[in-house]
Every structure is written in C-alpha cells, then in structure tokens.
Amino acid sequence: MREVSLAISEAARAATLADIGRYALPAMARALDACPSFLAVAAANFAESEALAGDHKDVLPGYLHEFLIDDPLIAVAVSRPAPVLILEDHLDRRVVRAGRAYNEFHRGHDFEHHMLIRFHGERLTCAGALAMGFTRGRRLPAFGPEQLHAAQLVLPALEGAARRILGADPPALELDAGLTPAEARVLAVLMSGASNQEIARRLYVSIPTVKTHVQRILRKLGVTSRAQAIAVVTSRARTRVG
Numbered sequence: 001m002r003e004v005s006l007a008i009s010e011a012a013r014a015a016t017l018a019d020i021g022r023y024a025l026p027a028m029a030r031a032l033d034a035c036p037s038f039l040a041v042a043a044a045n046f047a048e049s050e051a052l053a054g055d056h057k058d059v060l061p062g063y064l065h066e067f068l069i070d071d072p073l074i075a076v077a078v079s080r081p082a083p084v085l086i087l088e089d090h091l092d093r094r095v096v097r098a099g100r101a102y103n104e105f106h107r108g109h110d111f112e113h114h115m116l117i118r119f120h121g122e123r124l125t126c127a128g129a130l131a132m133g134f135t136r137g138r139r140l141p142a143f144g145p146e147q148l149h150a151a152q153l154v155l156p157a158l159e160g161a162a163r164r165i166l167g168a169d170p171p172a173l174e175l176d177a178g179l180t181p182a183e184a185r186v187l188a189v190l191m192s193g194a195s196n197q198e199i200a201r202r203l204y205v206s207i208p209t210v211k212t213h214v215q216r217i218l219r220k221l222g223v224t225s226r227a228q229a230i231a232v233v234t235s236r237a238r239t240r241v242g
Contacts (some may be wrong), residue, residue: 003027003030003031003150004031004150004153004154006027006030006031007024007027007028007030007031007150007154007157008153008154008157009027010023010024010027010028011024011027011028011154011157011158011160011161012157012160012161014161014164014165015164015165016165017039017041017052017130017165018052018053019161020039020053020130020158020161020162020165021039021052021053021054022053024158024161025039025053025054025132028117028132028134028151028154028158029134031150031151031154032115032134032143032147032150032151033136033140033147034115034134034135034136034143034147035055035056035134035135035136035137036053036054036055036132036134037054037055037056037057037111037133037134037135038051038052038053038054038055038056038057038060038132038133039051039052039053039054039057039130039131039132040052040054040057040060040130040131040132040133041128041129041130041234042121042124042125042126042127042128042129042130042131043127043231044127044225044227044228044230044231046064046068046078046124046125047064047065047068048061048064049061049064054132054133056109056135059109063101063105066101066104066105067100067101067104067105070099070100070101071099071101071102071105072091072095072096072099072101073087073088073091073096073101073106073114074101075091076090076091077116077124078123078124078125081123083117083118083119083155084115084116084117084118084148084151084152084155085115085116086113086114086115086142086143086144086147086148087114087115087116088113088114088142088143109135110135110137110138111135111137112135112136112137112138112140112142113135113136113137113140113141113142113143114133114134114135114143115133115134115135115143115147115151116131116132116133116134117131117132117134117151117154117155117158118130118131119131119132119155119158119159119161119162120159120162120163120166120191120192121192121193122192122193122194122198123193126192126193127193127226127227127230127231128166128191128192128193128230128231128233128234129193130162132158166188166191166233166234177220177221178220179216179217179220182213183213183216183217183220185203186199186203186210186213186214186217187217187229187233189202189203190214190217190226190229190230191230191233191234193230196210196211196214199214214226217229
C-alpha cells in the first residue's frame with residue numbers, strides 16, 4: 001500500500017501534464033510493479049494520438065498507425081467504458097497471440113500483459129482524453145485483481161489532477177480569448193468530451209444555453225469544432241509546462 005499512497009501523493013501534487021508524466025506515471029508503475037509504457041493524449045483522429053511521456057512513448061505513434069485496425073487489444077481499449085482495464089481480461093489470449101500486432105509488435109517489445117488507466121475523457125477516443133498504459137513482460141505474471149484495485153484507488157487523484165491542469169485553462173482563456181465566466185465553465189466541462197446534454201446536466205442550465213455558449217466559444221477561440229477547441233486548450237496547457 002505504500003507504493004499506492006506514493007502514487008496518490010504524486011498525482012495529488014501534479015500541477016502540469018509534465019508532472020503527471022515525470023512523477024505520477026512512474027509512481028503508478030511502481031504501485032503496479034509494471035513498466036510505465038506511456039502517458040498519452042487522444043487526438044480527434046485517434047490514429048494521431050500523441051504520447052507525452054513513458055518508457056515507450058516513442059513507439060506509440062507508429063503502433064497506432066500500423067495496428068489500429070487489427071489489434072484486438074485496441075478494440076478492447078476503445079470499446080470498454082471502464083476507466084481501468086486489464087485488456088487481456090476481455091478477450092481470448094489465443095486470439096491476441098495469433099494476431100499480426102502481437103507477433104510484429106508486442107512480442108518484440110516484450111509487451112505480454114497490458115493495463116490501461118483512462119483518467120480524463122468519457123471514452124478513450126474522445127479528443128483530449130488522457131490515459132496511462134502499463135505492460136509486463138513474458139517472465140512476469142499477468143495483471144490481476146490486486147493491480148486493478150490499486151489502480152482504482154489512485155484513479156480519483158489522477159482525475160483530480162487532470163481537472164486541475166486542464167480546467168485551469170478556461171480562466172486563462174477567459175482573458176486571452178474574451179470568454180465570459182459562463183463560457184469558461186462550459187469549456188471546462190466540454191474538455192472532458194461531454195455532450196451538450198451532459199454539459200447542461202452538470203452545470204444545471206438548458207441545452208439551448210449550452211449550444212449558444214459552445215458556438216460563442218468556438219468563434220472566440222477561432223476554431224470550427226469542439227475537437228479543435230479541446231486541442232487548443234490542451235496545447236496551451238502543454239506549452240505552459242514546456
């Protein structure tokens with residue numbers, strides 16, 4: 001439990017995405033006894049998602065471009081709603097090992113077991129979603145209930161860090177782009193990938209009001225889509241941690 005407590009502490013004190021990658025990611029890996037493979041942010045085109053940190057961040061872009069369609073592990077990651085997943089728990093391992101992705105990528109990197117923690121965004125494919133990926137090699141046991149429980153204990157601290165870091169941008173944009181406080185609040189919820197209905201529910205306003213705010217936010221940010229707005233805010237957060 002000591003390693004879990006340290007992971008919670010590192011997530012709780014993170015003030016930037018760089019802090020999450022530099023401190024919280026390896027602390028979480030120690031709690032899971034795993035390799036901190038990557039910290040990634042999802043792009044509107046999921047194949048263009050970017051790894052921000054991790055021992056294997058450099059191989060993630062090529063992996064997504066090459067195996068996005070036919071790796072069953074990706075299919076599990078993007079289809080399951082749970083924020084914490086042991087990927088192999090949701091498919092037949094024989095299917096994984098028979099696939100091209102396993103034989104041409106996972107096996108060569110000794111990625112035998114996979115665990116994913118999504119701590120920002122309602123789905124992994126939502127633009128701006130943040131996730132950590134962890135792996136274990138063939139000589140290590142598979143992830144199990146103990147690691148699942150540990151990740152679930154740390155998850156609220158990671159989610160809080162994401163809200164602090166990304167939610168810190170709307171007030172700044174309120175000045176930079178001329179957003180009103182109400183528009184800034186809508187943008188803060190929009191950053192999670194929430195629909196207009198969900199934004200309305202969380203902020204206790206009507207859906208027409210949300211639609212009006214979203215249209216004004218897009219215009220003031222100089223973008224034409226919600227995904228572009230998320231990208232602008234995420235980019236500014238990353239620029240600050242530079």
